[in-house]
Amino acid sequence: MNPTTDVKTYSGFRLATIFCMVILYAPLIVVTIYSFNASNSITVWKGLSFRWYVDVFIGPESTKFKQAAFNSFSIAFIAGTLATCIATAAATAIVRGGQYRLRTPSLGLITLPIMVPEIVLAVATLIFFNSIGFTRGYLTILIAHTAFCIPFAYLPIQARMQGIEDSFEHAAMDLYATRSQAFRRILLPLMLPGIISGFLLAFIVSLDDFIITNFVKGAGIETLPTAIFGSVKQGLKPNIMAISTMLLCLSIVMVTISYFISKWDKTK
Amino acid sequence: MKDKTDIAVEIQAAVKRYGNFTALHRISLSIRDNEFFTLLGPSGCGKTTLLRLIAGFEDVSEGQIYLFGDEIDTLPPHKRSVNTVFQNYALFPHMSVLQNVAFGLEMQGKSLSKARKRAGEMLELVQLSQYANRKPAQMSGGQQQRVALARALAPQPKVLLLDEPLSALDLKLRKAMQLELKHIQRETGITFIFVTHDQEEALTMSDRIAVMSNGALQQLGAPRDIYEQPHNMFVADFIGDTNLLEVTVEAISDGDAKCRIDDSHALICPAVETVVVGARLHLSIRPERMILTEEANANQSFKGTVVENIFIGTDITTIVKLETGSQITVRTSNSDRGSKRIIDVGHDAFVNMEVGAARLLAD
Amino acid sequence: MASGNGTTGGSSTTDVYNKARHWLLMPSWAILGTFVLAPVCVMLIYSFLTKEFRGGVIWDFSLAAYDQFFFDRGLFGDGDPTLQWTYITIFWRSIWQAGLATVLALLIGFPTAYYIATRPENTRALWVFLITIPYWVNLLIRTVSMKFLLRDEGPLNDLLMSTGLVDDPLRIINTNLAVQLGLFYSYLPFMVLPIYASVERYNFTMSEAAADLYASKWNTLRRIVLPAVKPGVVAGCILVFVPSLGAFLAPDLLGGAKNFMIGSLIEEQFKGNAGNWPFGAAASMILLTLVMSVLLIIARPQRSAGAKI
Numbered sequence: 001m002n003p004t005t006d007v008k009t010y011s012g013f014r015l016a017t018i019f020c021m022v023i024l025y026a027p028l029i030v031v032t033i034y035s036f037n038a039s040n041s042i043t044v045w046k047g048l049s050f051r052w053y054v055d056v057f058i059g060p061e062s063t064k065f066k067q068a069a070f071n072s073f074s075i076a077f078i079a080g081t082l083a084t085c086i087a088t089a090a091a092t093a094i095v096r097g098g099q100y101r102l103r104t105p106s107l108g109l110i111t112l113p114i115m116v117p118e119i120v121l122a123v124a125t126l127i128f129f130n131s132i133g134f135t136r137g138y139l140t141i142l143i144a145h146t147a148f149c150i151p152f153a154y155l156p157i158q159a160r161m162q163g164i165e166d167s168f169e170h171a172a173m174d175l176y177a178t179r180s181q182a183f184r185r186i187l188l189p190l191m192l193p194g195i196i197s198g199f200l201l202a203f204i205v206s207l208d209d210f211i212i213t214n215f216v217k218g219a220g221i222e223t224l225p226t227a228i229f230g231s232v233k234q235g236l237k238p239n240i241m242a243i244s245t246m247l248l249c250l251s252i253v254m255v256t257i258s259y260f261i262s263k264w265d266k267t268k
Numbered sequence: 269m270k271d272k273t274d275i276a277v278e279i280q281a282a283v284k285r286y287g288n289f290t291a292l293h294r295i296s297l298s299i300r301d302n303e304f305f306t307l308l309g310p311s312g313c314g315k316t317t318l319l320r321l322i323a324g325f326e327d328v329s330e331g332q333i334y335l336f337g338d339e340i341d342t343l344p345p346h347k348r349s350v351n352t353v354f355q356n357y358a359l360f361p362h363m364s365v366l367q368n369v370a371f372g373l374e375m376q377g378k379s380l381s382k383a384r385k386r387a388g389e390m391l392e393l394v395q396l397s398q399y400a401n402r403k404p405a406q407m408s409g410g411q412q413q414r415v416a417l418a419r420a421l422a423p424q425p426k427v428l429l430l431d432e433p434l435s436a437l438d439l440k441l442r443k444a445m446q447l448e449l450k451h452i453q454r455e456t457g458i459t460f461i462f463v464t465h466d467q468e469e470a471l472t473m474s475d476r477i478a479v480m481s482n483g484a485l486q487q488l489g490a491p492r493d494i495y496e497q498p499h500n501m502f503v504a505d506f507i508g509d510t511n512l513l514e515v516t517v518e519a520i521s522d523g524d525a526k527c528r529i530d531d532s533h534a535l536i537c538p539a540v541e542t543v544v545v546g547a548r549l550h551l552s553i554r555p556e557r558m559i560l561t562e563e564a565n566a567n568q569s570f571k572g573t574v575v576e577n578i579f580i581g582t583d584i585t586t587i588v589k590l591e592t593g594s595q596i597t598v599r600t601s602n603s604d605r606g607s608k609r610i611i612d613v614g615h616d617a618f619v620n621m622e623v624g625a626a627r628l629l630a631d
Numbered sequence: 632m633a634s635g636n637g638t639t640g641g642s643s644t645t646d647v648y649n650k651a652r653h654w655l656l657m658p659s660w661a662i663l664g665t666f667v668l669a670p671v672c673v674m675l676i677y678s679f680l681t682k683e684f685r686g687g688v689i690w691d692f693s694l695a696a697y698d699q700f701f702f703d704r705g706l707f708g709d710g711d712p713t714l715q716w717t718y719i720t721i722f723w724r725s726i727w728q729a730g731l732a733t734v735l736a737l738l739i740g741f742p743t744a745y746y747i748a749t750r751p752e753n754t755r756a757l758w759v760f761l762i763t764i765p766y767w768v769n770l771l772i773r774t775v776s777m778k779f780l781l782r783d784e785g786p787l788n789d790l791l792m793s794t795g796l797v798d799d800p801l802r803i804i805n806t807n808l809a810v811q812l813g814l815f816y817s818y819l820p821f822m823v824l825p826i827y828a829s830v831e832r833y834n835f836t837m838s839e840a841a842a843d844l845y846a847s848k849w850n851t852l853r854r855i856v857l858p859a860v861k862p863g864v865v866a867g868c869i870l871v872f873v874p875s876l877g878a879f880l881a882p883d884l885l886g887g888a889k890n891f892m893i894g895s896l897i898e899e900q901f902k903g904n905a906g907n908w909p910f911g912a913a914a915s916m917i918l919l920t921l922v923m924s925v926l927l928i929i930a931r932p933q934r935s936a937g938a939k940i
Contacts, residue, residue: 008835008838010742010852013746016738016739017747017758020743020819026780027776030779031775089656089659092655093655097652097655098648100649112667117873117874119894119915120671121670123674123901124671127674130687144666146662165356168360170325171359172375173345174325175351176423177346177375178344211894211898228775229771232778240775244776251767
């Protein structure tokens with residue numbers, strides 16, 4: 001476009017965007033490259049090899065990482081599912097329940113976990129479980145994750161629901177559907193993309209979490225982030241880079257799924 | 269009350285409030301079976317609210333609504349055998365056209381095959397059979413409108429509610445749909461309650477019209493009565509074009525009232541019941557009820573000067589500034605004009621009218 | 632709409648789920664009430680208790696935790712109270728670091744978001760995709776990657792030395808700069824995405840109208856675009872500032888022992904037996920109060936804007 005007549009574009013902004021991309025991707029790309037390093041040292045490049053990927057699965061630390069991965073994924077799946085169900089119910093009440101006194105406080109409570117700094121939430125949860133004498137372990141992680149994943153599942157669901165006019169449900173009820181039939185047959189199918197996005201976000205947030213998990217996990221149980229953190233504290237090792245690269249790929253896959261789900265439209 | 273089966277919908281003193289705002293002030297209405305009934309009024313007059321009260325999307329604050337003699341105002345929408353054609357159609361976007369039309373029947377408990385069969389018949393009625401498996405988004409506005417109609421008619425409701433269903437269509441399509449709707453109404457024999465803000469649409473389609481404004485009923489009657497005998501200024505002004513003149517009633521005799529416009533001008537018109545001598549009222553004169561001539565006529569005539577001639581296809585609209593100071597609009601059909609020439613701007617003209625042309629308005 | 636007679640929205644008494652709404656909200660209240668709201672209350676109580684030396688608390692009311700935070704009473708606790716700068720300095724450094732990270736993220740994030748939003752439809756999706764990926768990648772992994780890149784013998788220094796830009800490796804790791812870079816890098820996508828959402832909704836005809844009325848490009852940006860996309864900018868700043876303030880990973884992995892931030896200070900109090908739980912709870916309460924005040928002040932006029940992630 002002709003720069004003198006184009007009022008939209010600002011010349012420096014392109015440079016800022018490129019800088020932004022370099023900052024965001026340089027560390028990830030470097031780690032991905034070095035994860036294929038044949039060398040024992042993280043500093044010296046000794047050619048292409050998959051040895052550290054093999055090491056992750058059968059190496060000396062493999063049992064620890066496999067157990068941690070199992071914990072992470074099972075917790076993320078259960079907590080994500082629970083949070084999504086709870087968030088869907090809450091979004092229905094808040095978006096479709098009319099005006100009532102409990103509405104604003106409920107919305108505040110649901111978004112509370114993203115307003116409170118994570119470290120504070122971690123401290124509070126630890127103190128709480130301690131005060132009621134709950135032994136820390138798998139279950140405490142699961143409960144804490146379910147609670148703080150709710151807002152992440154809630155936001156996409158609410159956004160989607162707000163985009164669906166209530167005239168669809170009115171039309172369904174006008175055509176003799178009961179409230180629950182209108183929910184099942186009309187609202188739920190229309191909301192599905194939002195619900196899936198909500199679940200994916202909750203899943204990744206749970207999988208990501210380090211601070212809260214670190215506080216409530218107790219001794220003897222690790223998730224992937226706490227295991228990686230513990231390992232990094234003793235020095236950067238190539239197998240960590242292999243794990244990082246695999247998790248990076250997982251994230252890319254999930255963003256891709258999420259992207260296609262948002263595009264996926266049953267109306268076409 | 270008359271024989272119950274005669275009345276499709278009976279609204280008794282219905283009031284609707286939203287907090288401090290009263291949307292409907294004690295509306296009472298009887299809508300007959302088999303009737304094409306129109307609720308007409310400008311935006312915000314309460315016509316859609318009234319329709320939603322009948323459909324069950326809103327609760328009445330006071331009053332009752334009866335459907336063929338049964339009180340329905342406390343029932344949820346799915347227990348009222350009325351169906352709605354929504355303004356934006358509200359077609360379920362994730363279902364095919366056929367699934368949309370079959371939905372109501374399914375919800376009524378019909379078997380899937382029966383529901384599909386009947387839905388197919390309904391699509392035939394609106395000539396959309398070949399689109400049965402399309403999604404609503406793949407259809408044009410006019411087609412979506414017909415799907416919405418078929419969907420609402422499929423469960424054979426006792427009354428069909430239509431909420432400005434034609435407002436999203438372009439003029440030509442709208443005209444065609446007006447006739448088709450009227451035709452379908454006559455064919456099915458279902459009572460239609462139609463909401464619109466378009467007076468021309470209302471006059472074209474309805475058996476009876478209820479004109480509403482500010483949450484109150486202004487006039488109820490057949491299209492012709494409403495057009496020719498408006499009860500008040502609002503109705504006269506809202507329905508069709510009109511000239512409003514402020515007058516004083518000077519004398520009443522033999523059912524005619526002598527209305528004084530100013531010292532040198534007066535007009536005879538039929539008196540209405542409530543009129544008393546001395547009242548300051550308005551006269552409504554439809555533009556097409558007057559004749560424009562270059563010479564004074566034997567009838568009642570007023571002298572003035574042509575200010576503007578506007579050619580609008582079938583008619584010529586002429587604006588005349590009268591000696592009394594007010595401006596008056598006269599419409600002459602181009603076919604009636606015959607060989608008469610148009611009086612040019614700036615020339616004198618006489619506006620002539622019969623005794624019955626003007627109508628006194630109650631307020 | 633032709634018949635806008637105020638019947639839309641929540642005022643209708645027959646809203647679809649008005650009967651079930653309390654049941655639908657119950658699970659959220661149960662889970663979040665028990666495991667978020669109640670814990671915060673218990674934490675408040677703990678901050679007023681006496682510390683137990685092997686971690687944990689003794690149920691005796693005490694202001695010791697807050698006292699220790701603000702005042703120094705000498706080695707034996709019997710001196711005159713003087714202002715204790717250690718913790719206040721840590722808090723101040725955290726606020727400063729978080730604020731700087733927010734400003735930096737805004738300076739880079741705004742042009743990026745704007746640039747992406749003005750791309751043609753087909754390439755725009757790809758740009759958004761590229762910004763979203765880091766947002767979804769594990770923060771720990773991203774921080775570790777940053778540490779790997781910035782190391783004294785790391786790829787960045789290799790590159791700089793091989794191109795002859797520097798002779799000795801730059802000592803970036805374990806400095807305030809590294810923490811700053813880490814925070815900025817961690818939360819940059821949080822700045823870009825909400826601003827992008829705002830700019831995308833911006834009607835660019837307004838920019839043309841401004842140009843038509845003799846506004847320079849800079850004035851158009853300042854007087855027309857920025858006010859229009861302000862909700863997105865505010866949301867972005869909150870989403871960067873709040874997590875930066877309580878950040879733990881970036882200062883811990885990139886900053887080392889000298890560049891303590893609030894997050895590390897709090898974490899210390901609960902590690903092993905060395906900690907001081909009431910003090911940790913008190914520091915958490917102070918951080919929470921700080922964040923909530925910031926949110927109230929900034930977000931209040933923006934409430935309707937709906938800060939979305």
